Amino acid sequence: MKSPFTLLSPAEKDCLPLVFDSPHSGIHVPTDFQSNASAAQLKTGWDAFIEHLWQDVVAIGGHLLHANFSRMYIDPNRAPNDIDPALVDSPWQGCQPTKYSERGMGLIRRYALPDVAMYQQPLTRAEVEQRIASYYQPYHQTLATTLEQLHSQFGAVWHIDCHSMKSKGNAMNIDSGASRPDIILGDNDGLCAGAEFVEVVEQAFVNLGYNVVRNDPYKGGYLITHYSNVKANRHSMQIEINRALYMNEKEFTLNDNYFNFKKDLTSVANDIAKYVSSNI
Template identity: 55%
Template structure:
């Protein structure tokens, strides 16, 4: 199902498990109203390159996959809708701005810097421009994710959500780990608050068994998406996977490297393990074999 701004890929009904992947930063399609002095190459550094393709096999295994087409530098679905610094707006928004540390670093709902010291815009966006982006892209993306999670939760009594990202191999000055090399995989669950431990353990064990280095919650604990949708006490589990881009791509050329297909298969194997875990966890009468 493709709608302006995003695509939601669904498994066949008889093979469905209550597992949703979403890729909020996979978009590269800039809307017609976008204008910036920043070069395309610099803008691409914010792109979660190829993430939607890496996780695509999950759909044939029973999971759902939501992927944004609009870029995060246009508007960021992984930020709260009021994570805006009013000082960066030309005019007055129809809500109270509540900027977080993301906005302070220039990475709030509306991106302020493409890279450290490189402003996204020559002049502030108007309140109308920001509201148009919220209404046309941000809200529909969240509505689609909300409805899919709710449908699966109502059907199965539980739902698991994985927010999918990629990260530069080293942090920059806009990150909390500036200049530090990063592990292959970072699993974020808000320091154990957004997802049940068993699910996280399956993911960590799978990556480690294949030789990848794995960290939990350092440097990423998970952003707005997992914190907003998680409610473990109500069997709604949400966590974030950050993949080091050096694992699967040439970061300078923005192209897949020689390990790309192997890594994609490793993710496919992981998804099979997660689907099996979920089928064991839910009511057996609602479970169907992996086709």
């Protein structure tokens, strides 16, 4: 892994205050990572091909940031202190576990899959701090700086946090066993993005024939709550895409619909870019 992240930026003349980020695109794990879970089990948390599916956003003026490290090593879509104390070998007052840690999916995963523990023994605090400093923070600093620069240049910024979801949730997911829609848009029940913006994104998918649900069950995670401030014209929302639309979920290979679906996402990105252009 050359860098913990990749940032693709548009040509200066095309630049819009529009940032896409994909925190679960990475598959690489550093050499210090030793897990009980098999490579195939670790892969299930990978939002495979998401950075490729959205890559055309750069040609239309957006930035695209994606992680190169696996979320199974450390998850950028969690608060830096969302740590299950049971994962660390000594008491650590800084641990503030949330509902994600309770489900085994905090900053550092406790379970790869239901009943598949990630580690044979607890990690040291130094190991966790090293993951934060070398992988988590560089990703966040880059996202924060990009959003900040665009906001100061344009007075507003629109951020889309990109993910993919299994077509059916497992026992670690809040919608365990349920079949999922094509697209779930999360704006934390309207708190993280302006209503008009969310409407534009929803309509773009609906016009192409996709079934879209808002905030159920995914309202958006730490990335959108941390970086949004609607009153200050900082809008963040999450797009979850059903993996069955573009890949074979068992094999982690592209399916026959991949290129059609990618074309549709480029059309969605164009609608988003048009909205952003007309609001600056």
